[in-house]
Amino acid sequence: MNFRTNLQLKPERNQIDYDSKILLFGSCFSENISKKLAYFKFNTGSNPFGILFNPIAIERLITNAINLKEYTESDIFQLNERWHCFDAHSDISAIEKNELLLNLNNEISTTHKQLSEASHIVITLGTAWVYRFIENDTIVGNCHKVPQKKFLKELLSTQEITASLDNISTLIKSINSNVTIIFTVSPVRHLSDGFVENAQSKAHLLTAIHEITDIKNQLYYFPSFEIMLDDLRDYRFYAKDMIHPNEIAVDYIWEQFKKAWINENTALVMKDVETVQKGLAHKPFNPASKQHQQFLNNLKLKKNKLFEHYQIQF
Incomplete structure (x- = not known):
């Protein structure tokens, strides 16, 4: 008997290899995947303005980066002895x-370059609930603990999200026509909004993504949400807060991502990279022993080989 409903993912086109340049935006799930890619020494960048949960905030960041917006004093504010920007985490x-201004403008410049050169962009949407700052009628990326009475809480409609994702895709393609864009929905539940409200939010995000995905235009969907809720769907795969995926779940979703988006030859190289990473993390009982010196020499040879063939640096 089969006691699981296992998702069977097929390899996608335009897969990732060690020549790829990968850029990730969005919720904390993007951070999880980015850490995996970085561990295996892929060329990757993630969330230049920190974690952003809603599509409007991600769209604004990409728009500003493409247009090389210069942040000034009018874009920031001071609260609790720190300077903040509503566009950033x-x-x-x-x-x-x-x-703060220097950091914002440096990230805008870097992101512009990364967007124009990326081979793959992964965008993870967390919620369709947004906060609109009443003073200037603008949806924010982060409230920075500004009193809630200064915001209006809204649920983006499917049409609004679809329009935002279409804008994102069009903007990116305007400076990088060959890029592959992968959309996904974070499996993290935003229960602070309410159980029913969270389900409605995720439904809006999922519907909007499927409205714009188009393989011919290199716009794809990766089912991280479905893997967590329909494949794993057990509290043993959650962290202590019973909301976030635990390490086992993240590893499992990463394995599914690899099946779909990383080609077989690259997966073999990743095994060699992992061997070196584990070697670098090894703590010897006797650093001066001949055995350990031989171990270090072998590790150096493996590192040199990876650099020679794939320009992978440790």
């Missing part, structure tokens, strides 16, 4: 005003 906030 609080991780980007700074004590000094000029430091």
